[in-house]
Amino acid sequence: xEYHLNIPVEDDEIKKLKVGDIIYxxxxxxxxxxxxxxxxxxxxxxxxxxxxxGLYHCGPLMKKNNGKxxxxxxxxxxxxxxxxxxxxxxxxxxxxIVIGKGGMxxxxxxxxxxxxxxxxxxxxxxxALAADKIEEVEKVYWLDELSMPEAVWIFKVKExxxxxxxxxxxxxxxxxxxxx
Amino acid sequence: MNLNxxxxxxxxxxxxxxxxxxxxxxxxxxxxxxxxxxxxxxxIGAILENIKLAKNSGRPMCQDTGIQTFFVEVGADFPNIxxxxxxxxxxxxIATREIPLRPNTIDPFSSINHADNTGNHIPYITWDxxxxxxxxxxxxxxxxxxxxxxxxxxxxxxxxxxxVKDFVVEEMIKAAGNPCPPTVVGIGIGGGADLxxxxxxxxxxxxxxxxxxxxxxxxxxxxxxKRINDSGIGxxxxxxxxxxxDVHIEKAHRHPASLPVGIVVQCWADRRAKMIIHSNGSWExx
Numbered sequence: 001x002e003y004h005l006n007i008p009v010e011d012d013e014i015k016k017l018k019v020g021d022i023i024y025x026x027x028x029x030x031x032x033x034x035x036x037x038x039x040x041x042x043x044x045x046x047x048x049x050x051x052x053x054g055l056y057h058c059g060p061l062m063k064k065n066n067g068k069x070x071x072x073x074x075x076x077x078x079x080x081x082x083x084x085x086x087x088x089x090x091x092x093x094x095x096x097i098v099i100g101k102g103g104m105x106x107x108x109x110x111x112x113x114x115x116x117x118x119x120x121x122x123x124x125x126x127x128a129l130a131a132d133k134i135e136e137v138e139k140v141y142w143l144d145e146l147s148m149p150e151a152v153w154i155f156k157v158k159e160x161x162x163x164x165x166x167x168x169x170x171x172x173x174x175x176x177x178x179x180x
Numbered sequence: 181m182n183l184n185x186x187x188x189x190x191x192x193x194x195x196x197x198x199x200x201x202x203x204x205x206x207x208x209x210x211x212x213x214x215x216x217x218x219x220x221x222x223x224i225g226a227i228l229e230n231i232k233l234a235k236n237s238g239r240p241m242c243q244d245t246g247i248q249t250f251f252v253e254v255g256a257d258f259p260n261i262x263x264x265x266x267x268x269x270x271x272x273x274i275a276t277r278e279i280p281l282r283p284n285t286i287d288p289f290s291s292i293n294h295a296d297n298t299g300n301h302i303p304y305i306t307w308d309x310x311x312x313x314x315x316x317x318x319x320x321x322x323x324x325x326x327x328x329x330x331x332x333x334x335x336x337x338x339x340x341x342x343x344v345k346d347f348v349v350e351e352m353i354k355a356a357g358n359p360c361p362p363t364v365v366g367i368g369i370g371g372g373a374d375l376x377x378x379x380x381x382x383x384x385x386x387x388x389x390x391x392x393x394x395x396x397x398x399x400x401x402x403x404x405x406k407r408i409n410d411s412g413i414g415x416x417x418x419x420x421x422x423x424x425x426d427v428h429i430e431k432a433h434r435h436p437a438s439l440p441v442g443i444v445v446q447c448w449a450d451r452r453a454k455m456i457i458h459s460n461g462s463w464e465x466x
Binding site: 020022035058059060061063072073074075077078080101102103121123124125126127128129130131132147148149162164166174175177178 | 239
């Protein structure tokens with residue numbers, strides 16, 4: 001099945017999604033890699049609300065043009081590095097969609113079921129293609145502390161995809177099927 | 181020699197590597213697109229669309245513009261040998277601003293980003309010396325996701341070449357979707373720990389589709405391609421027929437007690453570009 005979703009998404013819509021479905025999403029995403037995950041979990045309060053957004057495992061290549069940030073290339077980064085943190089992040093914030101590449105482990109899979117969230121795969125390395133689906137760079141947090149790839153970037157995206165639902169809320173993972 | 185002009189050439193070289201894939205890689209991806217179906221086809225389709233977009237807009241195809249890596253063949257009679265290292269390093273800094281490249285050099289202790297893609301030992305340059313007056317530079321920007329799937333096996337010689345083959349297939353199945361398949365796998369066999377990995381990386385410089393000139397090694401390359409692709413891992417690990425575009429092997433003689441196997445994985449963005457600098461400073465990027 002193919003779905004076009006707007007973020008924030010209701011739980012019922014997320015539950016409908018099954019491994020192998022193709023989705024396109026519109027709305028806000030925040031990027032977070034290892035360091036940003038660590039930072040979000042450590043801090044008592046943060047200057048943005050992850051619950052309103054999708055989480056994108058991405059360390060973008062950005063450039064500043066006339067004082068405004070622009071995306072040059074912004075494909076996904078390897079999600080398995082974030083396995084150390086993801087279940088705790090999903091517990092802390094009501095994130096409904098995680099986008100990355102390569103898949104995640106058992107702890108995340110359990111958290112996806114428990115907190116109603118899906119993991120969707122975007123084509124790794126397709127940085128120019130992804131950049132063209134990002135309409136606006138709304139904000140950047142912790143750029144000085146974490147530097148360009150590790151900072152949290154808030155993107156407004158339109159029809160961001162094609163994303164493949166790779167781990168759903170029913171405990172299924174496309175990667176398990178292949179491993180067998 | 182006009183050194184600024186040479187720097188312009190090296191920046192052009194880096195830009196070509198970051199924004200245009202070699203034809204042999206595109207050809208292999210197009211072939212994969214034809215045989216794949218379903219989700220796997222959507223992945224290869226997105227890759228091909230992305231390649232076209234990057235080339236036409238002059239933007240890096242992947243946000244991970246890599247660790248700047250160069251293989252340099254220096255003609256012994258080239259007049260400016262002592263300046264080459266600085267020329268490459270300066271050009272990397274310019275390329276970082278102008279193309280631009282993502283700042284990818286982080287101090288392992290302080291985690292401070294050096295912000296210009298240089299730092300201790302980086303850009304990483306491998307020097308070879310040849311006869312003549314020209315310098316040939318191959319730019320080989322190397323992404324982190326695929327590099328993380330590299331592996332060194334210090335196998336027991338008793339396992340033989342069958343053991344080497346099993347080790348490679350098992351490691352590539354474990355790597356699954358992480359290195360952005362379809363990948364190109366470079367394997368160095370023999371030498372010592374460092375040399376096997378070095379040969380693995382150098383093996384990636386060979387164009388996709390070109391077999392080892394020793395027929396028995398070429399046959400092992402073909403066997404490994406088949407076995408890894410039969411795993412069904414597929415593009416991005418989402419399932420499919422194409423997990424590797426190619427497997428390249430290089431060998432060195434080994435110590436009787438050792439059988440080192442260095443595996444170096446390259447993502448589908450198998451970025452390579454070459455330039456020649458002549459002794460008068462004129463250059464060509466190929």
